[in-house]
Amino acid sequence: MTNPMAARMARTSMLCALAALMAACMLAPKRAPRGVDTLVIVHANDMHAQLRPDKQGNGGMARIATIVKSLKAERPDVLALCAGDTVQGDAVSTIFKGSPIFEIANTIGFDASTLGNHEFDYGLEQLAEFRRIAEFPLLCCDILRGKKYIADAPGRIFNVDGVRVGVAGVTTHEDIARKGLTFLPIEAAVREQVEALRPRSDLIVVLSHLGKEKDIELAEAVEGIDVIVGGHSHDAIETPIEAGGALIVQAGARARYAGRLDLAIDLDSGEILSFEGRLIPADAQTVAPDPEAQALIDSWEAKVAETVETIIGQNPQALDTEQTTQALCRIWSEVFGTDFATSFSGSIRGGLPQGELRVRDFYNVLPFDNTMFILQLTRDEAAEFVEGAQFAEDKPLYSVAVNDYNGQQMIERLKLPEERIERTGVNWRDAILEHVKENGSLAPAAAAAR
The missing domain is CATH 3.90.780.10 (5'-Nucleotidase, C-terminal domain)
Incomplete structure (x- = not known):
């Protein structure tokens, strides 16, 4: 037989617990909607130590510096990325094994770069020197030296004026001396980084030195990538390519262009609501060389001028x-x-x-x-x-x-x-x-x- 007193006490305890739970829910602060925000990605790739303008007087790393610095001075929501192959292509780079080129790249204002295959040309110890010189992180998730990543990190999160951007770097396995290195399966390595970065990020960017066609394959194979900033194939992509839910951009080669990608992002859903991408020509008529970058270029050029x-x-x-x-x-x-x-x-x-x-x-x-x-x-x-x-x-x-x-x-x-x-x-x-x-x-x- 049921004890009436015990039943009343149990019912009272349950009601008290329910009331306490409802009170806690009412007192707990609700997360305010974050709404829509903007992000501008300015990017370059495959500059190949292009210290001087081309034969028509256009391009050069000092003009890329002007484009990046001007954008960052205009607005706070700018993320500057480089997709690798910064070195190799000029006498200064060859004679001094790429070190001056990373000094010059520091004046551009990059927030991060991935490694290109040519960053490996001077050997692994010199690659370590590039890491020491660079004032921005070098990211690569698919190549190990021993048990450690060859770069500063496989990926990193950047807070850009309130927008949390997860950036993972990935590098081609082509044309790299393999001794002392372990090459991870690219898709699996990128997927691991996307999954690690996504919970703490509003947007996922893969900074890729794989080439346009490989970028398209990657976007279709790995879920959760929002943007691929590419390099390696030297494609000047005028309008972003849409593939597998990602936007793919690339800015040619030899510091002839910088790329610009404007995004409107719903920070609550992580959805890109709108985008506009274009190339910015580093033309002599419209872009002056950045004085800081040009002074450093001139000083290094003077050291090789008598020879070259x-x-x-x-x-x-x-x-x-x-x-x-x-x-x-x-x-x-x-x-x-x-x-x-x-x-x-x-x-x-x-x-x-x-x-x-x-x-x-x-x-x-x-x-x-x-x-x-x-x-x-x-x-x-x-x-x-x-x-x-x-x-x-x-x-x-x-x-x-x-x-x-x-x-x-x-x-x-x-x-x-x-x-x-x-x-x-x-x-x-x-x-x-x-x-x-x-x-x-x-x-x-x-x-x-x-």
Whole structure:
């Protein structure tokens, strides 16, 4: 039989507990709606140590600094990002192993950068030096050195005038020496960062050095990415690409443009309500060089001017990249006395001008400090790697001059035995410079002597 007194006491206790709970709910402060806010992302990528304007007088890192600083001076809701390959492409970068370029990048006002593949060109110790010099964090979530991330962090949250922006960095695995590094699966590494950053962020940005097509694939594969600020493929994307729920932007290369992406964000839902993206040309007519950046550039240029401004020859006509590659391969073949010479696409970075040839021109087209290999290849092997090879005579092996980076790729692909490999130790640029100095042009020695 139920005890009436016990039942009344239980009912009273339940009512008291319910009343206390309701009172607590009424007293607890409600989270106020945060509403809609704005964010401007200004971005650059693949500047490749473009310290000087191009031949038309446009571009250059000092003008990128002006664009970034002007935007930040105008409004407080600006986040400045760089998508890698800041170094490699100018004599100052090559001679001083990229360090001055990060000093100059400090004057631009970046809040963060990812690593490009060319940040690895000078070795892992020099990459550590870049981290020391940079006054902004370097972010990369997919490459480890030992058990630690190769960069300062895989990702970071930035509070930009009240908007919490989670930024993760990701870097291509292409064209990076693999020794001492562990490469994580890209999609999984990015997904892990998105999931880690999302609970504390209003917006997720992936700062990517993968290239446009890979960025599209990443956006479609990984949920939760709002924006991808890209690099590596040198695409000047005029209007943001929409893919997999993300906006993808990229600003060309060689400090010719900065990109601007304006966003209106519902901070309660995390939804991008509207956006507008465009490229800002770093034109001489509209953008003056930033005085601080330009002064630093001038000081570093002065240190190399005596060497790189020396005139060493003449060029009767301008050569594009393909023509320059053909001319340089012919010189390497002559200098090293080989049947052929070859250089893979991307190794030679541009063409040569008509008229006076300066040392600087060869630093620009041969920015990497490669040395030369001489490989002994069969006819079929040579035909595979030497475009348009003409075999004047039939013999068991043909000698091919090639830079060490491309040469190592050939050795691994063909599984060449050591007796068919000669590592000359001669810098590929020095071989060209000596030839041009001696002959006054790119012409063969015999032709130049006539």
